[in-house]
C-alpha cells in the first residue's frame with residue numbers, strides 16, 4: 306500500500322538530517338530524483354547528503370549539484386533522521402547491506418515493478434515513466450514550484466528512462482510534465498544532447514564491435530550479445546560509453562527479447578529488454594535474483610561464462 310504525498314511531505318518536514326540514496330551505477334533517473342530532492346530539502350534548511358555506490362558517469366556532470374554526491378561508505382557511520390531511497394527497486398540495488406538501515410526510518414519512492422515496499426513509508430507507482438515523474442507530481446501536490454535547476458534534473462530523468470519518449474511507459478501525462486518543465490526556461494535539446502547524443506568515435510567503434518557479435522538463440526527466439534572486461538582497454542573507452550546499448554538492441558524486430566551480457570571473470574550480468582506486452586522480464590529476472598521493469602530488467606549471477614563457437618557458453 307502506498308502512503309500519500311501529504312504523509313511524505315510531513316515526514317520530510319519533521320526530519321532534519323536526511324540521507325538520500327540512489328541505485329548502483331547511477332543513471333539519469335536515480336540522479337535526477339536524488340538531486341532534485343537534495344535541492345528542495347536544502348531550500349527547506351535541512352542537512353542533506355547524497356550517497357551512491359558508484360560515481361556518476363562523466364556525461365551527466367551537467368546536472369546541478371552533481372559534484373555534491375558521495376560514494377563514501379563512511380556516511381553510514383553517522384545516523385540520520387531519515388533515509389530516502391529514490392529509484393531503487395530493492396536495497397540490494399544500492400549495494401548496501403540491509404543491516405545499515407535496520408530499525409531506521411526509510412522513505413522509498415520508486416517505479417520498478419519488482420519493488421517490495423521495503424520502506425517505512427512507501428510510494429511506488431509502476432505506471433510512472435520514471436521516478437522523476439513521481440517526484441514532479443509530489444512537488445505539484447505540495448504546491449512547490451520547481452526552478453530551472455530542479456527542472457533540469459527531472460527532465461533528464463524522464464528523458465533517460467523513456468529514451469527520449471519512445472518507451473511504452475511514456476504517457477500523455479509524461480509529455481505534459483516535460484512540457485511544464487520546459488516552461489521554466491530549460492532547453493530540451495541541450496539535455497537530450499548530454500543524455501543521448503554523447504558518444505566518442507572510439508565509443509561508437511566499441512558499439513560496432515558489440516553489434517557485430519549479435520547472435521540469435523533460435524529455440525527461444527532471443528537475440529543477444531556481450532561485453533567483455535577487456536573491451537574497454539582494447540577500445541580505450543570508459544564503461545559509461547556503453548550506456549544505452551541494451552535499449553538500442555531492443556530495436557531488433559521479430560525476436561521475443563534481447564539480452565546483453567556483461568561477462569567478467571566469475572560473473573555474468575544480464576540486461577534484458579523486450580517490446581512484447583505479454584512478456585514480464587521483471588518476473589523472469591526475479592527467478593535469478595534480479596528484477597526491474599516488465600520490459601527492462603536484469604540479473605547478476607556468479608557464473609563463469611566464456612566465448613565459444615561464436616557464442617557464449619558456461620565454462621566447465
Ligand SMILES: [Mn+2]
Pocket residue numbers: 334335392416435436466
Ligand atoms: Mn528509473
